[in-house]
Amino acid sequence: QVQLVESGGGLAQPGGSLRLSCAASGFTFSRYAMSWARRAPGKGLEWVSGIYSDGSDTYYADSVKGRFTISRDNAKNTVYLQMNTLKPEDTALYYCMKSPGPAFRPEEEPDYWGQGTQVTVSS
Numbered sequence: 001q002v003q004l005v006e007s008g009g010g011l012a013q014p015g016g017s018l019r020l021s022c023a024a025s026g027f028t029f030s031r032y033a034m035s036w037a038r039r040a041p042g043k044g045l046e047w048v049s050g051i052y053s054d055g056s057d058t059y060y061a062d063s064v065k066g067r068f069t070i071s072r073d074n075a076k077n078t079v080y081l082q083m084n085t086l087k088p089e090d091t092a093l094y095y096c097m098k099s100p101g102p103a104f105r106p107e108e109e110p111d112y113w114g115q116g117t118q119v120t121v122s123s
Contacts, residue, residue, distance in 0.1 A: 009117030022096030
């Protein structure tokens with residue numbers, strides 16, 4: 001069965017960095033686009049970033065553009081989210097998501113997602 005396990009969350013100071021990882025199993029990882037989304041306290045789900053199955057193209061929400069970088073290692077079945085210059089408004093539960101196909105489309109519903117990893121940005 002498909003499993004997506006996020007890790008790397010924690011407490012960071014404003015201006016700091018964290019690197020999230022998502023270990024995938026149960027499907028042919030290299031054939032599917034992947035993405036990250038987040039849910040802040042009291043708010044809805046916000047898409048953050050996406051990457052094509054072969055890593056050839058990436059997408060970012062305006063709120064994180066220039067600060068976050070998505071990448072993947074198809075040999076390790078893992079997708080990453082490098083988060084720099086963190087802000088208190090980045091505080092949220094971050095989810096790793098699998099797309100139904102190889103191309104990432106922000107409007108497309110993911111077909112699987114993980115349990116999430118908490119990121120808290122506070123001094």
